[in-house]
Amino acid sequence: MKRLICAPNLVLATMWADQLTAAGMTATVQRAWAGSISGEIPPDQALPEVWVMDDDRHAEALSLLHELRNPPWRHWACRNCLEQVDGPFEQCWNCGAPRPAPLRDE
Missing domain, CATH: 3.30.70 (Alpha-Beta Plaits)
Known part of the structure; x- marks a missing residue:
C-alpha cells in the first residue's frame, strides 16, 4: 500500500x-x-x-x-447558439449541444 x-x-x-x-x-x-x-x-x-x-x-x-x-482546457463556440464555452466541458452550458468534433488533433 x-x-x-x-x-x-x-x-x-x-x-x-x-x-x-x-x-x-x-x-x-x-x-x-x-x-x-x-x-x-x-x-x-x-x-x-x-x-x-x-x-x-x-x-x-x-x-x-x-x-x-489537470483536465484538458478548451475554448470553443457552440454551433447551435454561438455561446463561447471555456474549460473541460463536452457540451454547451446554454443549450446542451455537444462539443463539435475537432477539425484537427487536440
Whole structure:
C-alpha cells in the first residue's frame, strides 16, 4: 500500500479514490476524519490521503490522478447558439449541444 497524495479536503480525496477504483486500482482514503483533531496535531497531518493498495500500480495511479487533476482546457463556440464555452466541458452550458468534433488533433 502506497500513498498517492494528500487531498485538500475529504470530498476530493473520496472522488479521486472512487475514480481510481473505477479504473481498476483499489484505492482508499486514509485520515478521513483527522481534520477534527487539527490544532492538536500539525494541520498538514490532518489532511485526508489517497492510498493505492497495489504497490505495483502506484505509477499508473499517479498518472491517472494527474489526468484527473489537470483536465484538458478548451475554448470553443457552440454551433447551435454561438455561446463561447471555456474549460473541460463536452457540451454547451446554454443549450446542451455537444462539443463539435475537432477539425484537427487536440
